[in-house]
Amino acid sequence: MTDDDTPPGRRRAPSGRVSMAQVAALAGVSGQTVSRVVNDSPRVDPATRSRVEHAMAELGYRPHPAARALRTGRSQTIGLVVTTLATVGNSRMLQATAEAAEERGYALTVVTAAGADGVSRAFHRLEDQGADGAIVLNEASALVPASDRPAGLRLVVVDAADGAGLRAVHSDHAGGAALATTRLLELGHTPVHHLAGPADSFAAAERERGWRETLVEAGIEPPPAVRGDWSADSGYAAAGAFAAASAVFCANDQMALGLLRALADAGRRVPEDVAVIGFDDVPDAANYRPPLTTIRQDFAALAQRAVEALAADIEGGAADGAVIGTTLVERESHAPR
Incomplete structure (x- = not known):
């Protein structure tokens, strides 16, 4: 690290939030090109995209969430609805889902709920917060058919049967x-x-x-x-x-x-x-x-597929459910009779 704690290879950015104009100036492109890169537009050739991304990294540029939401109509936030985090499976799924959401560029909001009414309230709370969709875990998934679901909130259920228009992801x-x-x-x-x-x-x-x-x-x-x-x-x-x-x-x-x-x-x-x-x-x-x-x-594959299915639905792609395979791990607690 240098004396001013700026990482080697990164320019010290001006005070305050770095703007698209500053990124454009460093990359030698227009502000519109930077906007296209930020919004993952296919209308940018790979060499230009790489130059812009390097400039963004060098200046420490981060897209403004509110501005992006206005442009795209999406908050880049998804919910995780669960009845309890006390079970091992649910806690491991929380960790794996948080990691998968981060990789996909989504923030995660966790809501606990009891009963179908609680799940309904969780859905409406997420809708009020502008969440783009929600993943529903295990015990909460069984309560979804009896809940009041906002029409615009996209859902993926984990450990539930397919049906009622829901996309389901579960282990075999x-x-x-x-x-x-x-x-x-x-x-x-x-x-x-x-x-x-x-x-x-x-x-x-x-x-x-x-x-x-x-x-x-x-x-x-x-x-x-x-x-x-x-x-x-x-x-x-x-x-x-x-x-x-x-x-x-x-x-x-x-x-x-x-x-x-x-x-x-x-x-x-x-x-x-x-x-x-x-x-x-x-x-x-x-x-x-x-x-x-x-x-x-x-659990990592289960969360990855759930996030991928939800993100595809949010972003207008093909969103299918999935069954994730399981394997036998042999140790010392079994033996021939």
Whole structure:
């Protein structure tokens, strides 16, 4: 750094906000050309665009948000609507969505809401703030059909079924559950038991469906699913229902963590006495005791596709939903029967 803290290679800009005219003068182009570059117009040849972008970087030019909104009719702000940030999946999606939005040039506003009325209020609040659209996460997605949606607010729902004119992006929950169940069957565990998530969760229902269909296709009658609430406490409390089980597929890693502790308290060894597979691959899964075999969701890809679909809709492009694949991560919590 120089004595005046100006980064090497960057000219010290005049005091105050740098103007388009200053960028144009440095780049040797017209102000209209700078405006076209700022608004990503295709009517600028690559060499000129590069020269203007270098001038913008050298002067530290930043487009004025209000002026850009007047020109384009867009605020470059999107909302994220969620019922809770307490779950691991939602908090990881928040981080991944914030990063994906930043890469695409959008600011992110987070709104928490409870119930369909709360989701309706969240939508109208975002509309009042001039948001261009919103991504709705997981539990909140199920409330969208019953909510009051502003006609001009574009939406993408995460972890919800397609329909009602909504674009949906979700992980392949059923396919991941099938991978876990198939692996346990291959190791000789019959039947495979299931610690399911909440009954009103799309992700939980899809994971239960994948588990159930895999057993049926193998000619095995699925045992009753035991339902938790995604928390480690509910996994611990459910352990008594698996007293005779040799294998349990858990709908998320947090419930698997509680189950592992309960099994250890009961003197049952994992994986020697009971094989356990989770879902999500949370950052701490490799440090569970034993390290947890699990299904990995690609939260970064999920958020990227959600932001891409919403941005395409806002910007007038093709906006399609997507199903993001899942993978089996094998560690030490499963073994042959």
